[in-house]
Amino acid sequence: MEGRKDGLAELPYCLLEPSEVAVQGGSMTWTAPPVERTKQLGGLGAVAERQMLEGWLIWHRETLLAKCARLEPAQLARTTVEPSNLTLLGLVRHMAEMERWWFRRSFAGEAVGDVFTGPSDGNEGLDGVHAADAERDFGLFQTEVQACDAAVAGHDLDETFMSSRGVSLSLRWVYVLMIQEYARHNGHADFLRERTDGATGD
Numbered sequence: 001m002e003g004r005k006d007g008l009a010e011l012p013y014c015l016l017e018p019s020e021v022a023v024q025g026g027s028m029t030w031t032a033p034p035v036e037r038t039k040q041l042g043g044l045g046a047v048a049e050r051q052m053l054e055g056w057l058i059w060h061r062e063t064l065l066a067k068c069a070r071l072e073p074a075q076l077a078r079t080t081v082e083p084s085n086l087t088l089l090g091l092v093r094h095m096a097e098m099e100r101w102w103f104r105r106s107f108a109g110e111a112v113g114d115v116f117t118g119p120s121d122g123n124e125g126l127d128g129v130h131a132a133d134a135e136r137d138f139g140l141f142q143t144e145v146q147a148c149d150a151a152v153a154g155h156d157l158d159e160t161f162m163s164s165r166g167v168s169l170s171l172r173w174v175y176v177l178m179i180q181e182y183a184r185h186n187g188h189a190d191f192l193r194e195r196t197d198g199a200t201g202d
Contacts, residue, residue: 029072029073030072030073030134030135031070031071031072032065032068032069032070032071032076032134032138033065033069033138034069034070035062035065035066035069037059037062037066038058038062039055039056039058039059039062040059041055041056041059043055044056044059049157049172050157053157053172053175053176053179054175056179057175057178057179057182060179060182060183060186061095061145061182063182063186063189063202064091064092064095064182064185064186064189065092066202067088067186067189067190067192067193068088068089068092068138068189068193071088071193071196071197073089073131073132073134073135074131075088075196075197076088076089076092076131076134077089077090077129077130077131077134078196080191080192080195080196081188081191081192081195084188085126085127086126086188086192087129087192088189088192088193088196089129089131089134089137090125090126090127090129091126091185091188091189091192092137092138092141093115093116093125093126093128093129093137093140093141094124094125094126094185095125095141095181095182095185096115096116096125096137096140096141096144096145097114097115097116097124097125098124098178098181099144099145099148099178100112100114100115100144100147100148101124102174102177102178103148103149103151103152103174103178104147104148104151106161106163106164106169106174107151107152107155107159107161107171107174108151108152109161110151115140115144116128116137116140152171152174155171156171157170157171157172157175158170158171158172159171
């Protein structure tokens with residue numbers, strides 16, 4: 001675990017610890033790490049466009065992780081808002097897929113496959129959730145965020161690419177899309193977390 005701590009140091013948000021460890025009956029149980037906010041929305045009101053878009057995206061990334069903080073794998077993988085099969089862990093997996101698809105595969109044209117699912121799955125990480133994989137899945141999300149930020153670094157917001165449907169889209173469009181994608185699913189995460197242990201707030 002100490003090796004992972006060094007690897008996470010360059011993330012665009014700060015995890016206080018790579019994982020918390022609870023001792024129960026002599027066994028070590030991983031829990032989702034707490035999150036220290038690196039962006040405050042009030043500070044984004046008068047910055048340049050790129051800083052604003054990046055700031056909002058970072059804030060939403062941190063929000064999703066904050067909704068998972070200090071929960072154990074079984075809690076992260078539990079469905080709590082029936083009849084929906086959404087889980088907090090599924091949302092983390094899904095957003096890793098969305099990050100890769102839009103920043104790396106679509107904009108940057110990288111020849112990489114899916115993070116979790118097969119090409120014909122169609123569920124983009126939401127299914128196939130297993131509590132035993134929670135720590136691994138969180139690590140993959142964090143690694144994907146780093147890779148996506150690296151893929152667009154130095155590129156202008158006006159740069160375009162051709163979507164899989166033959167539509168010309170800009171990097172600016174991708175940032176806006178990802179912000180709304182996180183916003184939508186962070187709303188889901190609000191309900192899932194409150195139903196799990198009663199926790200609320202940003």
